[in-house]
Amino acid sequence: MSAFFKKVIRNRALLIMILPGTIWFLIFAYLPMFGTILAFKDFRISRDGFFASVFNSEWVWFKNFEYLFTTNDAFIITRNTILYNLALIILGLVIAVSFAVLLSELVNKRMAKIYQTGMFLPHFLSWVIISYFAFTFLSMDKGTVNQIITFFGGERISWYSEPKYWPFIILFVGIWKGVGYNSVIYLAAITGIDKSYYEAAVIDGASKWKQIRYITIPQLKPLMIILTILAIGGIFRSDFGLFYQLPKDSGALYPVTNVIDTFVYRGLINMGDVGMSTAAGLYQSMVGLVLILIANYIVRKIEKDHAIF
Amino acid sequence: MTQLSTQAAPQPGKVKKKRDYNAITPVWNVIFNIIIGLFSFSCVFPFLFVIIISLTDEQTLVQEGFSLFPSQFSIAAYDYIFRSGSELISSFGVTLLVTVLGTLLSLVLVTSYAYALSRRSFEFRGFFSFLAFFTMLFSGGMVPGYIVMTQFLHLQNTIWSLIFPLSMSAFFIIVMRTFFQTTVPDEIIESAKIDGAGEFLTFVKIVLPVSLPGIATIGLFSSLGYWNDWFNALLYYNNPQKTPPLQFMLMQIEKNMDFLTKNAQNIGSFDMAASLPTETVRMAMVVLATAPIVLAYPFFQRYFVQGLTVGSVKG
Numbered sequence: 258m259s260a261f262f263k264k265v266i267r268n269r270a271l272l273i274m275i276l277p278g279t280i281w282f283l284i285f286a287y288l289p290m291f292g293t294i295l296a297f298k299d300f301r302i303s304r305d306g307f308f309a310s311v312f313n314s315e316w317v318w319f320k321n322f323e324y325l326f327t328t329n330d331a332f333i334i335t336r337n338t339i340l341y342n343l344a345l346i347i348l349g350l351v352i353a354v355s356f357a358v359l360l361s362e363l364v365n366k367r368m369a370k371i372y373q374t375g376m377f378l379p380h381f382l383s384w385v386i387i388s389y390f391a392f393t394f395l396s397m398d399k400g401t402v403n404q405i406i407t408f409f410g411g412e413r414i415s416w417y418s419e420p421k422y423w424p425f426i427i428l429f430v431g432i433w434k435g436v437g438y439n440s441v442i443y444l445a446a447i448t449g450i451d452k453s454y455y456e457a458a459v460i461d462g463a464s465k466w467k468q469i470r471y472i473t474i475p476q477l478k479p480l481m482i483i484l485t486i487l488a489i490g491g492i493f494r495s496d497f498g499l500f501y502q503l504p505k506d507s508g509a510l511y512p513v514t515n516v517i518d519t520f521v522y523r524g525l526i527n528m529g530d531v532g533m534s535t536a537a538g539l540y541q542s543m544v545g546l547v548l549i550l551i552a553n554y555i556v557r558k559i560e561k562d563h564a565i566f
Numbered sequence: 567m568t569q570l571s572t573q574a575a576p577q578p579g580k581v582k583k584k585r586d587y588n589a590i591t592p593v594w595n596v597i598f599n600i601i602i603g604l605f606s607f608s609c610v611f612p613f614l615f616v617i618i619i620s621l622t623d624e625q626t627l628v629q630e631g632f633s634l635f636p637s638q639f640s641i642a643a644y645d646y647i648f649r650s651g652s653e654l655i656s657s658f659g660v661t662l663l664v665t666v667l668g669t670l671l672s673l674v675l676v677t678s679y680a681y682a683l684s685r686r687s688f689e690f691r692g693f694f695s696f697l698a699f700f701t702m703l704f705s706g707g708m709v710p711g712y713i714v715m716t717q718f719l720h721l722q723n724t725i726w727s728l729i730f731p732l733s734m735s736a737f738f739i740i741v742m743r744t745f746f747q748t749t750v751p752d753e754i755i756e757s758a759k760i761d762g763a764g765e766f767l768t769f770v771k772i773v774l775p776v777s778l779p780g781i782a783t784i785g786l787f788s789s790l791g792y793w794n795d796w797f798n799a800l801l802y803y804n805n806p807q808k809t810p811p812l813q814f815m816l817m818q819i820e821k822n823m824d825f826l827t828k829n830a831q832n833i834g835s836f837d838m839a840a841s842l843p844t845e846t847v848r849m850a851m852v853v854l855a856t857a858p859i860v861l862a863y864p865f866f867q868r869y870f871v872q873g874l875t876v877g878s879v880k881g
Contacts, residue, residue, distance in 0.1 A: 268689050270765030271682040275694055278679030281734045284714065286701040292710025300713075307718035356605070359598045362590050368599065374864050375606035378613070381859050383794035385813045389820070389852045390612035393619060399631035399845070437609060441871055459588050468588075490703070497797060505820070521708050526801070531709060538707025546704045 296321055296539045300531035321536035330520060331537075338516040341424075341500075342492045345431050350485060352432060353439035354477060358469055360440065361447045373444070376437030384498025387434060391426075391503055418509040427514065431499050442484070443477060450476045482556055483565060490549025493517060493541045517541045613853075613860060620644070620849035627845055643846035647854070653809065654851065660725065661812040665792040668729040672788040673781060675734050680742035681769055686752070702736045712801055727802035728811060732791050738784050741873050745780030746773065783873035786866050793859065812855050819848055 265272065298314040305313075325331050356376070363369040379387065394401045395416040403413045416422060454472045463471070495516040504510045517537060524534030557564035590598065619632050623640035630636060647654055682688050683695055711731070721727040750773050758768040774781070799814035810818065863870075 264689055271685060271688045272690065274678040274765070274769065275682040275690075278675045278734060278739075279694065279697065281675055281730075282697055282701065284719075285711070285730060285734070286705065288714050288718070289706030289710035290704065291706070292713055293706050295710060295713070302717065307714070310713075310717060356602065359602050362594075363598055363602070364589050364592075364595045365599075369602075372602045372606040374867060375610045376602075377867060377870075378609050378860065378863070381790060381794075381863050382856060383796060383813050385796050385816045385820075386852055386856050389816070389849070390616065393612065393615055393632045393849075396632065399627065401632055404631050404633075433609070436605075445871060455588060465588075465590055465594075502796075502817075518708070522801075525709050525712060531713065535707065535709040538709050542704050542707055549703055 293535060293539045293542070295531060296536040298532060300535075317532065321532040322540070325533055325536050325540070330515075333512065334515050334517050334520045334537075337513065338493060338495055338518075341427060341431075341516065342488075342495060344428055345435070346485065346488045346492070348428065348432055349435055349439060349488075350481060353436050354443050354474075354481065356436060356440040357443035357447055357477075358473060360444055361473075362465070373437070373441065377441060378437070379434040380438040382434075384496075384502035387430065387498075388502045388505065391430060392505075395426075417505055417507045420510050420513045423504060423510055423513045427499060427503065430503055431496065434499075439484075443480065446477055446480050447473060479560075479562070482560070486549065486552040486556055486565060489552045490545060492548060493545040495519075497522070613856060616849050616852050616856075620846055620853050622846060624844075624846050640846070643850035646847055647850055654815070656809045657812050657815045658854075660809050661793060664725050664728045664795075664811055665789050667725070668733055668792040669785055669789040671729060672733040672738070673785055676738045676742050676784055676788075677774065677777075677781065678769075679734075680739045681746055681773060683739065684743045684746035684750075685755075698736045698739050708801075715802060722802045723805045723808050728792070728795060728798045731798050732788070732795060738787065741787075742780055742784055745777060745783075749780070750776060779869065779872070782866075783869045786869050787873060790859070816848075816851055816855060819851065 292311065295311065295314065297316060297318050298311075299317045299320075300314050301310065303309040303313045360369050360373060363372075392400070395403075397403065397413060397415050397417070400416070402416070407413060414422075416426075450473065454476075455468055458468050458472060495518050497518045500514050500516045501519050501522070504514045507514075518541075521534045521537045521541070524530050524537065528534075553564050553566060589595070615632070615634065618634060618636070619627070620643050621639050621641065622633070622636040623638040624642065626636050626638040626640075679694075679698065683691055683698070685691070715727055715731075716722045719726075719730075721730070754772060754776075755768055758772050763771070794813060795811070796813035796817055799811050800817070803810050803814060
């Protein structure tokens with residue numbers, strides 16, 4: 258014990274520096290983790306404050322989960338979350354790497370820089386703004402898309418109440434917003450590849466395509482693996498704005514836009530069901546944790562150096 | 567890292583350049599330029615389109631819909647905002663205050679935490695690294711966080727409910743720790759110690775000044791996060807008397823314009839309320855909320871690139 262205290266005293270300066278951040282983590286990350294026991298309780302607000310509310314609420318054990326999984330909602334939100342995220346991860350990876358390779362091959366580097374700056378813009382804008390952008394195209398009476406449709410003699414489409422179009426709209430806008438960011442990461446990695454590989458390949462008569470196939474892509478592989486593991490670990494988490502803000506929270510679209518995050522939010526704010534939405538959130542976090550551990554384990558089996566831990 | 571390529575940018579003065587022996591053929595170069603150029607343009611176009619809509623005459627808009635070439639332009643929307651928009655301007659103020667306070671808090675928390683983690687001599691490194699990075703793998707979720715904020719801290723409807731949730735993240739700590747480890751040599755810290763400087767003095771006087779690019783990166787990430795945040799306001803702002811931050815106000819006027827018409831009646835102008843240019847005012851607000859980012863980010867872009875490559879490659 259005294260050895261521990263000696264250690265504390267020896268490190269006191271750095272411990273004091275790390276203290277404010279630690280308090281933040283305890284209150285805003287670890288206290289909510291402790292709060293997940295509410296998933297097993299029937300939450301009642303107590304007058305004696307937060308801890309009293311948590312402790313005095315009655316244990317209902319798996320009632321909240323039972324309630325969640327007996328409705329059809331659990332299936333729909335899980336399906337939507339996984340399918341959308343899977344499509345976003347795969348398409349995002351392919352398109353971002355392709356764009357990074359194209360950008361790196363452009364002869365005029367100044368133009369490449371300008372294109373990159375443009376592609377990066379959507380990443381810096383909030384979903385509220387993007388939702389307004391989408392509205393200029395999809396508005397029923399004023400939108401550009403309906404103007405084009407009527408110009409060719411078609412019927413106006415009420416975009417915000419037709420679920421069948423939304424899987425494509427969501428994927429399109431999701432990719433559009435994120436691809437610039439990801440290709441910047443891959444482009445930086447391509448820039449870092451040792452030029453002598455390419456010089457040797459040219460001497461051996463390798464075509465441009467072969468250089469990309471056998472040098473650029475293999476060199477990017479570690480980064481692609483790491484980013485994909487992280488993305489798979491987060492496959493149960495969705496970009497809330499993409500599914501809430503972009504479809505303007507339109508009830509008609511819930512069957513194709515409701516994901517776990519929006520379900521939890523609506524459960525909490527619209528229905529005030531703390532127990533059930535905590536249960537849904539815990540389900541999300543637990544599966545996410547298991548997935549990231551599995552993904553990392555698999556990568557460590559295949560290529561040890563590329564695992565994140 | 568921030569350069570696109572190790573090849574030097576073409577000199578403007580040079581008339582004739584020798585073609586890189588390994589460059590793609592001119593035909594492919596044109597094709598690649600078209601693909602990337604079109605996509606890049608599609609990323610900028612909606613913003614330009616919104617600017618045009620905000621400058622369209624309201625009547626023309628009703629008749630012609632959103633158009634790139636409206637038959638009549640008008641600055642009525644901006645005129646309205648600047649003449650009657652006290653509420654809009656205070657919303658700007660809230661966002662600005664949250665962004666400045668939040669970014670400062672964020673910098674203090676992140677740099678001090680990351681610096682301790684970056685020191686090899688710190689004997690509790692393992693524990694505190696785990697404390698930070700475990701939050702990337704597992705989180706309590708939205709609801710317990712909401713309960714903590716509203717029932718434990720009682721901060722709903724205050725700017726602190728917008729500031730605290732975004733002030734730290736494991737990602738910021740990774741970026742900053744990597745920055746300290748790679749750019750501040752141990753020798754500098756050791757020599758400062760030999761000269762008798764304590765840990766705090768070394769950190770403030772020696773380490774922070776040489777880490778300005780890293781601090782700029784975190785500061786920009788953080789301020790962008792605050793400026794663009796609407797989610798925390800959606801959760802914690804439910805009192806209509808409280809001025810909401812800009813992004814959340816944009817959400818509210820998307821649903822209805824009562825907020826603005828109420829405002830017009832306040833200044834006693836019935837005509838103004840009647841002829842309120844609703845759609846163009848909305849779009850003008852979008853332009854005003856986005857303009858600072860669009861104007862500033864090309865200059866700060868390299869810090870972002872630097873930060874996110876450090877965070878993703880070495881994380």
